[in-house]
Amino acid sequence: MPIILAVAEQRDGALRKVSLEVLAAARQLADALGGTVDAILIGAGEITGAAELGRYGADRVLLARHPDFGMYSPDGYAATVAAAGRGATAILVAATATGRDLAPRVAARLGVGLATDVTALGVQDGKVCATRPVYGGKVLQSVVLEGAPAIASLRPNTMPATESGKAGIIVEQVVPAFVARVTVTAIKAAAVAALDVAEAPVVISGGRGLKEPAHFALLEELAAAFGNAAVGASRAVVDAGWRDHGAQVGQTGKTVSPGLYIAVGISGAIQHLAGMRTSRTIVAINRDKDAPIFKVADYGVVGDLFEIVPRLTAEVRKLRSEQ
Amino acid sequence: MKIAVCLKRVPDTTAKLMIASSGTSIDEAGLKFVPNPYDEYALEAALKLREAEGAGAAGETVVVSLGSDAAQETMRTALAMGIDRGIHLQSSGSVDGLEVARALAAELKAGGFDLILAGKLAVDDSNHQVAVMVAELLEIPCITAVSRLTITGTTVDAEREIEGGIEVSTCQLPAVITCDKGLNSPRLPSLKGIMAAKKKPLEVKPVTLGAGTVRVTGLALPPDRKPGRIVGEGPEAVGELVRLLRDEAKVL
Secondary structure, three states, X not given: OOEXXXXXXXXXXXXXXXXXXXXXXXXXXXXXXXXXXXXXXXXXXXXXXXXXXHHXXXXXXXXXXXXXXXXXXXXXXXXXXXXXXXXXXXXXXXXXXXXXXXHHHHXXXXXXXXXXXXXXXXXXXXXXXXXXXXXXXXXXXXXXXXXOOEEEEEOOOOOOOOOOOOOOEEEEEOOOOOOOOEEEEEEEEOOOOOOOOOOOOEEEEEOHHHOOHHHHXXXXXXXXXXXXXXXXXXXXXXXXXXXOHHHEEOOOOEOOOOOEEEEEOOOOOHHHHHHHOOOOEEEEEEOOOOOXXXXXXXXXXXXXXXXXXXXXXXXXXXXXXXX | OEEEEEOOEEEOOOOOOOEOOOOOOEOOOOOOEEEOHHHHHHHHHHHHHHHHHOOOOOOEEEEEEEEOOOHHHHHHHHHHHOOOEEEEEEOOOOOOHHHHHHHHHHHHHHHOOOEEEEXXXXXXXXXXXXXXXXXXXXXXXXXXXXXXXXXXXXXXXXXXXXXXXXXXXXXXXXXXXXXXXXXXOOOOOOHHHHHHHOOOOEEEEEOOOOOOOEEEEEEEOOOOOOOOEEEEEOHHHHHHHHHHHHHHOOOO
16 A cells, blocks of 8 residues: 655654645555655654644654654664665655755655655656746746656745544664764754744735835734744845845745745745745735736735834734734 | 866756756756756855865865766856866756766766765756766765755754754765755855866766766646636725635635
């Protein structure tokens, strides 16, 4: 029977949300192929979330524990996933910082190709096929994965997590011997918000229209009002040194697909549009009514962002306090 | 130190793209091509490391590019920045990153490099995998998407951005490092550099790639978004915007 292996991600012992999305994709594939889902959870010591993986669609939860897995171990994780995935029909990983590092290692060790940053998965003539944005989102590429196993990394926010109401069997997975060529020694918390633009359900991005770096405080206040928002930036302001490169949305930054994207003072260069056009709802606030950003926006407000954004922040705050 | 930098020629990120009549590639007619922006960070890192060693230190910088003959033009840009020589692996390329990695690894294995640098991804295929696979095939360490890099003797200390934080890691040379934005500011080639680049050695080696296991069945432009609307002008429009976000888009 075909087995789909979903690689779950944890940090500090807690399951990351994106893992449930990967699991939902694995469940869909398994159902289409008449197979089962194994979720592998890698870590050290106590890891919470095994039961949750079962509830969200894993038939079996493989717990791979090793004293060196307190933090990400590129070589250890790769050896473990490759061993667990050998013989599987497909291996699915999240296209996160860890998943993007891990998936090519697993693919190389198993000698098969890899489709990264996939936004849709399916089955065609018994083979796994995938759609992935290329050229920073300007083009959608359809591929068939002919490798055994088929390996893909799934972009966050593209697949809703779905509870199955079942419980998976928890199995201890043996960690194979490995040579740790790379050692992760520490994780430094980011100076600002913990939410990443690639994963946040709401993204508020600013561009040159903000006039100076300090004015990003306006967007941070709006993000705080939402409570689940990350602040992004256009390439122009990142190149100018106003914001950290990790916040850049676009072809040479991050491609994002949040439920709500608010572009503030961003004209909408083609490489920025490519990086955010798959957002579910787009709002643009800009003083130039002819700015290209309004062509992709569902809702546009023309005018002075310094008047509009504080009003929006107040309204969102009010709405949130009523909820 | 002997450093190799992997470089890919890609369409300019400001270009609007069309699909070729084959349906499985983009139409390259009239497109401007540039060095992959992330590879420029790798080129700059290589030059900086060599400069820090001081003039006369043993070693060299080599740019390696797999692609069509047009890749040579892009490689000349790297040579003009200051890279010592080039190796062009002549091939039509593959969408399967592992096949590209196999060809690169075969070449790099023989080179005896202390350090192999590359961009964290190429902005065309957005494959995000080739350099990591090279490291796996060569069985050497690899740290990906690095935005801070220090090399002391044979010890590599690197930082990379992860969701909500910075991951700090270490490894020993020889190693593969993939570079992210923020690592440095790539220099522009000087006029003197451009002149010198014309005379720098650029070796051409035809390579044949395997068939691979990833097959492209089609390319499409993303569907147009539904036409939106201007809700209004100025702060007075905010009330209506919030109502639409709550009642129509249901995102509030």
